[in-house]
Amino acid sequence: MTLQLKATLAVRNVDFELHVQPGETLAIMGPNGAGKSTAVHMLAGLLKPDSGLATLDGRTLFRLSPGGGSSAGSGGGKGRGGSLWLPPHERGIGLLAQEPLLFPHLKVLDNVAFGPRSQGATKKASRETARHWLDEIGALELARRLPAALSGGQAQRVALARALATDPELLLLDEPMAALDVNSTPFLRSLLKRVLTGRRAIIVTHDVLDALMLADRIIVMAHGRIVESGPTAAVLSHPRSAFAASLAGLNVLSGSLSGNILSMPDGVQVTGQPVGSQAVGAQSDGAGSGARGEVAAIAAFPPSAVSVFLAPPAGSPRNCFRVRVSDLEPHGGHIRVRAGQMSADISPAAVAELGLAPGAEVFFVVKAAEVLLYPA
């Protein structure tokens, strides 16, 4: 009894598989163009994959075999050859998008009542449901307004109530807070926290705070593939992809691991502490790539562990990278010094003392004890 989705879509270079348990909230994160919204739209029935299978609590949402669904244009129905495509209105899946998309010609109450009414409830009953959900999101006093008279935050709350009023078996949230101003975001986030408890949902987000507050599990997508997945806390504390590490605010270097030394493609070596359940050296049949005893791996360390020097410090068990400063920006009480894909957090006084400016050549130094090494 789970949600299961496995799909490929060549034109968007997407190929992945995911599962969501009842009552579980899954966050999908990843850079732009990673295929996050594609996944959501496939589940909602707004986008058709080339092939794949999706089931929700034993109900088949779609089953498409490669090459079998060439007559896709006509829309849907149960085709021949075992392929099946359930139209959006028969899926029981709610969608809250970036824009509220409240029907502009209907009052707030009728917007929220639209779902129950479309599913066959009487006018009276559907308005009753709408009032319940407007009350739930604290917007009952807006019931008689037209959407044009709502602020962005109010409109998105009403859109949430509208999606919930159909009591969907799965709620899809596609960057629900991306279009809101900073003042309305925290309110909607805590509202989502409340209504998502015990409800099966998938939230696409760019904000690590959403994942931390709302999601039980997180999936990181890149280039149409799932590159990382696991409980939110685990993914953020032990990120294995560059994107997840940057979400967690870590520096990430990738290369091949031998013992406690990571060799990067450009020949630079990083010494650190191998982590993970298995001893890395013993995993000779692991990735099947690289020489004996070597596996692809990443090194991760926080910017706060990096010191910045104008000349390489001599003789210590430290990693030293020769870099060119690309950017300086305030970060908390520190200055974040960016150099390529690495960054260092140092005090404003240190920046002034070193005379740092974009373009300067410096050395990033980090203790081996601060660097964690994981098989990728």
Place this chain on the structure above:
Amino acid sequence: MALPKTFSPHHGAPTGPDAGAARGGSWRRSWQYSGVPAWIYALAALGALFILLPLTGMVAQVNWGQFLPLISSESSVAALLLSLRTAAASTVLCIIFGVPLALLLARTQFFGQRILRALILLPLVVPPVVGGLALLYTFGRAGLMGKSLQLVGINIAFSTTAVIMAQTFVALPFLVLSLEGTLRTAGQKYEAVAATLGARPGTVLRRVTVPLVLPGLISGAVLSFARSLGEFGATLTFAGSLQGVTRTLPLEIYLQRETDPEAAVALSFLLIAVAVIVVALTYRAPKPPQHSSVSGRADAL
């Protein structure tokens, strides 16, 4: 130095040909930069004059003292009533066939869609007389379908039905074009959301799509009505000119021009008045979409 330069265009605008409107501009809304060069105003004014002058010239010829008697002759009243009835009927037909056509063109993809669009636009570019001939050779007594229709006792050519068909033929593209544009501008996001809320396609069409594109539908219908009201060539060719049956107002005007030019001018004025009233009552300029969300964002800033 650079700043006054960038601002100079709107100092220039009020001295342009549209100076009167620009000076009294505060009656509408606060000034907004438009980026329209001054010579555009001049050409636009010429264009407007080109339409306005002939109308003025005609109105100047109207014999106001005899106006009522001129337009209330038996044949004139019959022509006016027939025009209103047939134009209304053909507008209804345009809506019945035009809405599905516009939906298919704007919302679906199928083989031959571009050919279909070109076909629908054809009555716009084909001379109405040619359209009338085409109708005649199809539904006329000796026509492609007319022969079979005659066998079951249906005779279309030179009847009021023929007038309605000729008008629908020439007016349909106006509704389809207008509505297709509105449908494309509106996008499909609202329909997609409605579907995820459990609404079947029929419900989505009735409760979301049609209300959303209603302004475009109305303006398309008004344009079709106006085009039907003025239809001449196809009607004359396919339906002839029988008083009270197929002689619509434009045909009556053309006929009167030979015998009673004063009546022709008076009826022309009547035709213009009817068209202007209908358009003014129903036609609204297209509004910028999503006005509310734009202002909402401005508020947030």
